[in-house]
Amino acid sequence: MFILGFDFGMRYVGVAVGETLTFNTSPLFSILINKLDIKYFDIFSILNFWKPKFIIIGYPMSECYDNSQLLDKIDLFAFKIRCFYNGHVIFIDENLSSWKARRILNFKKNKDFFTINALSATILIEQWFFDNGFLNV
Template sequence: MVVIAIDYGEKKIGLAVGNTETMTSSPISIIKKAKTGFNWDELKEKIMEWEPNRIIIGKPLNMDGTRSDFMEKVERFAKKLRSSNRY
């Protein structure tokens, strides 16, 4: 199974691809956010290129495992990604 992992940040979004059969993963891209917002087309291109079976997004937790203040932004990003790509 091909998996794309997303590390959502304030200024950059990191993407990696993994394969559950070969147990390998590699970074594939860093998408920088512009002042006008996030470039959804660039992310969609990467998703279409790799055709993942699943997309996972990192959860920003505090050291004690509780939700960080940034979690709400990540959840909004995930919701928008789900609605725009049906993932």
């Protein structure tokens, strides 16, 4: 069974896949978001290809986080995915996932935002595995 993870940002949507038999995760790629346009055709193609059981979407749940514009976009993104695809959409706290990805990639030397966001989506899936007792760190 596959799980897809999405790290939604203002400029990129990072995409990763996880597999529930081996609990392996892999970053796939990031999708560049135009100013007002998310490439839903690409997202729906990914969903059709992987046919995931669960869809993990990073959601900033910190009390000090106040970016209603981003939260509204994430909510709309999740709504469209639910309308298109009959998988379970799960929000997970994305607090520090991008920071962790930057640390892993040594961000001072690597400013490849496509890679950072895809790796961040991987971290979200790993966090879901951990939260649900599949992984011990």
